[in-house]
Amino acid sequence: MTPDIIYSGAGMVVFAMGLYGVIASAHILRKLVAINIMGIGVFMLLIATAHHDTLIDPVPHAMVLTGIVVAVAGTALCLWLAVVIRGLEHDAASHPSQ
Amino acid sequence: MSPMLFVDGLLASGAIALALLSLNAREVFTSIVLFVCLGLLATLIWARLGAWDVAIAEAAIGAGLTGALLLAARHRLREPTSRDDTPAARRPHVS
Amino acid sequence: MFREMSPSFTDTHASTLPRVARVLVASVITAGGAALLLATLRTDKAPPELAVLVSEQLATSGVENPVTAVLLNFRSYDTLLEIAVLLIVAIAMQPHASSQPRIVAPSTNNESATNLVLTSLLRWLIPLSVLVGGYLLWTGAYAPGGAFQAGAVLAAAGVALALTERYQFGWQSAGAQWLISAGLAIFIATGIVSGMVTGTFLQYPVTYAATLILVVEIAATVSIAAILLQLFTRLARADVTSPHTSGASS
Known part of the structure; x- marks a missing residue:
């Protein structure tokens, strides 16, 4: 019975720390690392x-x-969107007329 | 009972400490590497709890592939331009 | 405050929230986390009804590993939808360039970047990874292993191959499109065929369950490996279309 209690408690602590990281950190990669820590x-x-x-x-x-595989797929999609959005922002900054 | 309890405490507190270090790291690179370490420690925890299927998947996906994706994206986001056509930008860097 | 919570792509310092907001968020999360912790520790554990149910029905599932039985027989809807999620992500990250003839082509842009240690190590590692992937796939019916683990190991071998910078992956080729979608297609086809026999979608007939699960697992392994590898090569620019369309335009 004991290992369940230890790891349940540790899981909840890790989850709460990850939640704080998602809200408080600024960089998109830090947010994604924090979401994965929550996971x-x-x-x-x-x-x-x-x-x-x-x-x-x-x-x-x-x-x-199932959750592990879906988490990596979601992370990859978020990273891809971040890369694409940064490219669009760069284009908008370098061609302000368009 | 008590030696196993010691191992459990070590693994659980190690996971909490690695999560804390990863979230508080100064550099994004350090944060990602510590997250990969957390994934490997999680693999040990799943094995301790008898979840061998999950341990194999976590070692390959959670620790390996997620870290590689994050590092690749970090390299892409650090580049000065995203549509740079120089040969250096085309290579698959991961660092 | 909400503007400061939106993500940034460049700065590396940990937080842009004002100090008051950070303290507020930390105290709220500490209180909520403590409540969760107490609730977790004080809840009595539920009796393992599902585990008993699974072990009772394991003989009808066609496999001996209970996790594989749950994944591919008792709760195969979950797995079907999971492969669909993977396929959606793969489609979202598809390049839209002209079609490429081959899945794996030798890299054309850098002959000088050969890493001798990595390439000679991979001569041993890649065949071993393929062997381990096949072993995990086959042994998933009896012991820990299965489609997801095998697909992940194969994808890791592909990532290592991409790191040598000697090959490029053409995800626009017809072969790659087949590889990516084969898992979901064969899964749905198996579900429909077994549904026509037993009357319920994805309800395998007991006598053919082992064969059907193996077919689905092989297709799922190939698709999972291809999709995970595509996610990496698209992000790391190790695919064929990247030199022409990179970043925002693809």
Whole structure:
């Protein structure tokens, strides 16, 4: 029973720290790192919930597996949008007439 | 019980400490590298909790690929122009 | 305050929020986090009903690894939609240049940038990664492993290949388009075919479940690997279209 409590608590602390990072940091990459840290906190809570003394619940494991892949896809899309928006801003700055 | 408890405490506090360091890093590069370290530590935690499937995926995707994506995007955002056609800008830098 | 919360792309210092706002946000999040922590620690653990259910029905799923059974049989809607999400991201990051004839082409712009250590290491590492990917895919039915892990390992091998700067990936080629969409297409086709037999979409008949899961897993592995590799090469400019259309125009 003990490891569940330790990792559930640690997951919640990591989640809260990531939430602060999303709000307080300015740089887009820092925000994305903070969102991914929040994700790790949530995954930690789910995996700790799945850990029972005698048997291991596979359903939260499958959810976390799905979550990891969706998180990397979302991160990649955000990064791509950031790169494209920065390129557009640069174009607008270098050609103000358009 | 107690040696395993020690390992649990070490892994959990290590995860919290790495998250704190990553969020408070002075450079974005440091922040990303510490996040990759956090992903690797998370891999150990998933293995400790018996989630071997998740541990394999986290090691490959969460720690490896996310870090590579973030570093590649950091390089793109640091360039002076995004549509620079010099050969140096075409190479896939990751640092 | 909200203007200062919008993301920036260049500065590297940690925060632009005023000090008062930061203290406010930190105290609110500390209070909320403490409440979450207390709630987590004081909640009694639910009995593992789902785990018992899964282990009871495991014999009908066609595989022996409970996580693979949940992912590809009991909750295969989740996995289907997840592959759809990946495909949407891949489409959003597609280059729109003229079609390229090949998926992998030798790089044309820098012969001088050959990293000897990396290339000679990859001669060993890439075949090993393909072997590990195939092993993880096959062993997913019995032991930890499966389509996502295998796809991730293959994508990591592709990322290492892109880092040598000797090859470029043409995601506009017809082969690449097939690779990217094969996972979702075969998944949906399998769901429809099994639905015609059993009456419910994605409900596999028990006798053919193992074969159907393996087919879906192979297609999903290939698509996941191709999509994850595309995400990296588009961001790192290791694909064919980048020299012509980079950044904003693509």
